[in-house]
Amino acid sequence: MAANPSEKKETQFYYPSEAFVQNAAISGMNAYHALCRAAAEDYEGFWAELAQENVLWHKPFTRVLNETNPPFYKWFEDGELNVSWNCLDKNLVNGNAEKDAIIFEADDGTVTKVTYRELHRRVCKLANGLKSLGVRKGDRVVIYMAMSIEAVVAMQACARIGAIHSVVFGGFSAPSLGERIENAGAVAVITADMQIRGGRRLPLKAIVDDALAMSESHTVKNVIVYQRTDEEIPFDKGRDHWMHELMQSQSEICQPEWVNAEHPLFILYTSGSTGNPKGAQHSSGGYLLWAIMTMRWTFDIKPTDIFWCTADIGWITGHTYNAYGPLAVGATIVLFEGVPTYPHAGRFWEMIEKHKVSIFYTAPTAVRSLIKASSENRQFAPEQYDLSSLRLLGSVGEPINPEAWLWFYKHIGKERCPIVDTFWQTETGGHVIAPMPGATPQVPGSCTLPLPGLSVSVVDETGQELPWGQGGILVINRPWPSMIRTVWGNDERYKTHYWPEELGGKLYQAGDGAIRDPETGYFTITGRIDDVLNVSGHALGTMEVESVLAAHPMVAEAAVVGKPDDLTGESICAFVILKDELPQGDQAKSIASDLRKWVSKEISPIARPKEIRFGENLPKTRSGKIMRRLLRVIARGEEITQDISTLENPAILDQLRNSL
Ligand code: 6R9
Numbered sequence: 001m002a003a004n005p006s007e008k009k010e011t012q013f014y015y016p017s018e019a020f021v022q023n024a025a026i027s028g029m030n031a032y033h034a035l036c037r038a039a040a041e042d043y044e045g046f047w048a049e050l051a052q053e054n055v056l057w058h059k060p061f062t063r064v065l066n067e068t069n070p071p072f073y074k075w076f077e078d079g080e081l082n083v084s085w086n087c088l089d090k091n092l093v094n095g096n097a098e099k100d101a102i103i104f105e106a107d108d109g110t111v112t113k114v115t116y117r118e119l120h121r122r123v124c125k126l127a128n129g130l131k132s133l134g135v136r137k138g139d140r141v142v143i144y145m146a147m148s149i150e151a152v153v154a155m156q157a158c159a160r161i162g163a164i165h166s167v168v169f170g171g172f173s174a175p176s177l178g179e180r181i182e183n184a185g186a187v188a189v190i191t192a193d194m195q196i197r198g199g200r201r202l203p204l205k206a207i208v209d210d211a212l213a214m215s216e217s218h219t220v221k222n223v224i225v226y227q228r229t230d231e232e233i234p235f236d237k238g239r240d241h242w243m244h245e246l247m248q249s250q251s252e253i254c255q256p257e258w259v260n261a262e263h264p265l266f267i268l269y270t271s272g273s274t275g276n277p278k279g280a281q282h283s284s285g286g287y288l289l290w291a292i293m294t295m296r297w298t299f300d301i302k303p304t305d306i307f308w309c310t311a312d313i314g315w316i317t318g319h320t321y322n323a324y325g326p327l328a329v330g331a332t333i334v335l336f337e338g339v340p341t342y343p344h345a346g347r348f349w350e351m352i353e354k355h356k357v358s359i360f361y362t363a364p365t366a367v368r369s370l371i372k373a374s375s376e377n378r379q380f381a382p383e384q385y386d387l388s389s390l391r392l393l394g395s396v397g398e399p400i401n402p403e404a405w406l407w408f409y410k411h412i413g414k415e416r417c418p419i420v421d422t423f424w425q426t427e428t429g430g431h432v433i434a435p436m437p438g439a440t441p442q443v444p445g446s447c448t449l450p451l452p453g454l455s456v457s458v459v460d461e462t463g464q465e466l467p468w469g470q471g472g473i474l475v476i477n478r479p480w481p482s483m484i485r486t487v488w489g490n491d492e493r494y495k496t497h498y499w500p501e502e503l504g505g506k507l508y509q510a511g512d513g514a515i516r517d518p519e520t521g522y523f524t525i526t527g528r529i530d531d532v533l534n535v536s537g538h539a540l541g542t543m544e545v546e547s548v549l550a551a552h553p554m555v556a557e558a559a560v561v562g563k564p565d566d567l568t569g570e571s572i573c574a575f576v577i578l579k580d581e582l583p584q585g586d587q588a589k590s591i592a593s594d595l596r597k598w599v600s601k602e603i604s605p606i607a608r609p610k611e612i613r614f615g616e617n618l619p620k621t622r623s624g625k626i627m628r629r630l631l632r633v634i635a636r637g638e639e640i641t642q643d644i645s646t647l648e649n650p651a652i653l654d655q656l657r658n659s660l
Pocket of ligand 1: 270315316317395396397398399400421422423424425426427447510511512525527528623
């Protein structure tokens with residue numbers, strides 16, 4: 001989908017330092033290629049060896065991959081393990097017992113730390129508490145909490161007794177929460193009295209009450225409430241329990257429930273989706289294996305690292321890279337309750353300095369908003385903080401445009417830290433395409449190459465592999481251990497959505513468009529397939545246009561959507577956030593005209609936005625994704641009737657609506 005490959009600028013590579021390469025888990029491209037070759041030569045042998053070496057099995061598996069009923073693949077199916085045992089008990093006997101597992105920073109800056117020993121103790125107590133309420137292996141438990149040590153404890157406690165958790169973002173509306181509780185058939189909900197973010201309070205427990213009042217099936221018998229504040233909340237004595245009271249009398253020992261490798265560890269409803277909630281069901285064995293491997297390979301985790309992934313636990317990134325992966329490798333994580341801009345825009349940098357964070361993993365949208373904030377107010381620019389503890393940076397959630405990549409690289413990583421731009425999805429459980437930091441030469445705007453073991457291609461609408469340089473559909477060619485197992489309660493939806501007949505039924509369709517660089521084979525994600533624009537018969541990825549807009553010196557962030565057009569079929573409407581203040585009147589017109597010329601020059605006149613609207617922000621989910629479906633509605637001048645409860649900043653909709 002590149003507009004004109006013949007005019008391609010020479011690729012500039014960014015290399016890890018010699019020292020980084022030498023100490024890296026995957027050291028140099030030869031090591032990377034050797035792993036890829038090993039997987040290609042003996043796929044099952046490759047995975048079996050990793051699973052034997054990196055996961056602790058209660059009962060070893062003898063069967064690696066079962067492909068008899070595609071696309072319902074099974075991995076390590078006769079093996080038995082417990083994920084919480086792998087994350088906690090292991091660390092009590094290998095010298096990590098007194099090591100900090102979690103450094104928690106509250107919204108107001110208060111810091112609380114827990115060691116592996118203490119975390120283990122709390123998880124066992126809550127696990128026993130859940131059992132005392134009758135929660136059993138296979139039962140579903142919905143967790144509706146904010147970022148907290150207790151949220152991780154809740155997830156791990158479920159894993160310990162073989163209950164299947166489903167974390168719902170704290171902040172989803174009562175109807176959305178209710179819908180997920182119903183769909184999962186949950187027997188219990190774990191929540192908190194309040195959520196505190198950015199100085200604001202949200203009554204989580206009251207929302208749970210509303211959600212349950214709407215529920216028709218009444219499967220929820222118990223609600224467990226973590227007391228975050230001292231505010232009075234409604235309490236139903238027959239159903240509700242304070243978490244601390246429930247845990248108080250429980251034993252500190254809880255034998256893990258051994259589960260089959262295929263036993264579901266959790267269900268996670270995919271973010272911002274329309275229609276019925278789609279619960280991605282993940283396994284225990286395969287999921288854990290990939291959480292561990294990607295911690296070692298992509299994040300090159302070392303015993304001394306302080307690892308900070310800013311993602312909420314309500315998102316897959318918070319599952320794999322907060323609640324499970326780091327603990328399974330005995331790392332210390334930073335967990336943050338608040339938001340990057342409160343009480344000031346230097347909060348992230350301040351926290352990196354304070355906790356001596358060495359690996360920092362965040363979303364492009366956070367980077368872009370902080371670029372804007374630091375250009376507006378130098379007092380909170382990263383230069384004001386000591387970021388020398390950093391050694392590796394990561395990006396996730398959306399394509400990171402080259403401008404933002406370079407800023408991240410220069411201003412945060414000081415040209416010293418590799419950036420791992422990690423492409424993956426809720427459904428993939430862990431990273432799919434990403435540079436190996438001590439091996440892969442990085443290119444801004446490209447997530448580079450697949451991880452060893454993953455076979456990824458770009459194909460056309462019939463499933464035929466396309467030559468490098470031609471944009472198409474991103475697919476994964478073979479089942480892999482951490483893949484989604486099904487859509488909870490809806491095998492048919494899993495099959496038709498992810499393994500479409502049109503592509504032959506044997507390719508996992510990610511739902512994203514991609515293009516491979518003609519020379520390096522590096523992947524660039526062009527956006528969701530449904531975000532492809534068709535202007536006068538030319539296919540354009542939203543990302544391509546957004547990236548060019550964001551490269552303009554005045555622009556902080558941009559999102560483009562298509563709008564029906566009599567002349568061109570579809571025309572481009574761009575929503576633009578400037579680094580400076582919101583422009584008005586003639587000034588806005590003149591900037592818009594400059595931006596049109598810029599896009600024309602950088603891509604082609606076809607890609608020129610017909611309409612440009614300025615705003616102070618874009619509508620985003622709490623996981624940092626731009627909600628283009630809402631922008632599409634605004635661009636068309638229609639009423640918003642969709643669910644906006646996942647939206648971080650609803651007020652922005654009015655502003656953008658009135659921006660013409
Ligand atoms: C982990 C996560 C998945 C969708 C995915 C793609 C987009 C995520 C990306 C990226 C380009 C990256 N996405 N990481 N696009 N480059 N590094 O975000 O999961 O919430 O399920 O979203 O996010 O479009 O298909 P999830």
